Amino acid sequence: MQRVIENIQNTLFSLRDAKYKEFTQRLIPTVDADSIIGVRMPYIRKMARELYKSGDYVTFLEDLPHKYHEESLVHAAIISIMKDKGDAIGAVHSFLPYVDNWAVCDSISLRVKNGYKGVLYKYINDWILSPHTYTVRFAVKMLMDNFLDEGYRDEYSRLVISVCSSEYYVNMMRAWFFATALFKQYEGTVPILERRELDEFTHRKAIQKACESLRITPSQKEYLRTLK
Numbered sequence: 001m002q003r004v005i006e007n008i009q010n011t012l013f014s015l016r017d018a019k020y021k022e023f024t025q026r027l028i029p030t031v032d033a034d035s036i037i038g039v040r041m042p043y044i045r046k047m048a049r050e051l052y053k054s055g056d057y058v059t060f061l062e063d064l065p066h067k068y069h070e071e072s073l074v075h076a077a078i079i080s081i082m083k084d085k086g087d088a089i090g091a092v093h094s095f096l097p098y099v100d101n102w103a104v105c106d107s108i109s110l111r112v113k114n115g116y117k118g119v120l121y122k123y124i125n126d127w128i129l130s131p132h133t134y135t136v137r138f139a140v141k142m143l144m145d146n147f148l149d150e151g152y153r154d155e156y157s158r159l160v161i162s163v164c165s166s167e168y169y170v171n172m173m174r175a176w177f178f179a180t181a182l183f184k185q186y187e188g189t190v191p192i193l194e195r196r197e198l199d200e201f202t203h204r205k206a207i208q209k210a211c212e213s214l215r216i217t218p219s220q221k222e223y224l225r226t227l228k
Contacts, residue, residue: 004059011047012070015039024069028101031069039070041107048077061091065098072104080109085116092138093123099134102169108138111145120146128159136163137173144177148184157181157189161197174198175205182206182224183215193227204228 021038025031051057057078066072075095082088088110099105112120120142127139140160147156160177163170178198181189196203207228211221 001059001063004056005063008047008051008060008071008074009068012037012039012068012074015043024103028069028103031101035067036069039073041073044070044073045077048074048081052078052081061095064095069101069104072099073107076104076108080107085110085112086119089116089120089123096127096130096135096138097132099138102134102137102172105134105138105169106141109145110142117146117151124159128163133165133167133169136165136167136170140170140173140177144173144180148177148181152185152188154188157185157192161192171199171202172205174202175209178202178206179209179213182210182220183213186220190223193224 015037017038017040019038020040021036024036024038025033028036048057051060051074060071061075061078066075079088079091079095082091089112092108092110095108110120124139124142127135127142130136130139140163143156143160147153157178160174163174165171178189178192192198193203193207198206207224210216210224216224
């Protein structure tokens with residue numbers, strides 16, 4: 001295992017970009033600057049593909065917590081390309097307790113279909129009750145990415161409404177969820193805002209994000225502004 005980890009870290013440092021490190025530090029100020037190497041995402045994704053193809057990713061995914069921010073990004077990128085969605089869901093469940101910033105959380109792409117939606121939804125119901133900020137943020141992201149299209153049910157929005165948090169990164173994702181819901185499920189989402197079922201911050205941010213979106217019609221935006 002140690003050889004694999006050392007090779008990954010050496011490769012990351014060989015790709016280091018000092019200016020990008022400074023940019024990343026500004027982007028995620030909550031992360032220890034010493035843990036940031038400064039590697040751009042195209043290189044991260046390339047490393048993830050190579051690790052996945054070689055099979056060494058299995059060893060790497062078990063090495064938690066990671067020492068460097070970019071290792072976590074590689075981890076997230078591997079999960080995002082895993083072909084077996086059952087394995088991907090299990091891998092993300094093991095990884096979430098170690099996710100310590102929004103950038104890693106949001107870089108995990110996990111879109112599922114058919115039977116796996118039921119499996120994912122069971123995990124979401126657990127994740128959304130977690131005391132861990134980025135586990136809850138990811139749960140809301142999964143609802144947004146996988147449950148706002150065909151087969152949408154009101155209970156999905158109810159889950160997001162039920163979240164009671166003072167965490168900025170949780171409530172920004174909740175706002176993003178409802179802004180997306182206004183595009184995909186407008187008629188079912190507007191009453192939530194009309195009844196002011198969300199906390200004030202999330203309510204206002206959801207409307208703001210919706211009004212900034214090119215996917216919301218001008219007439220819809222005009223009405224949404226009256227709900228601020």
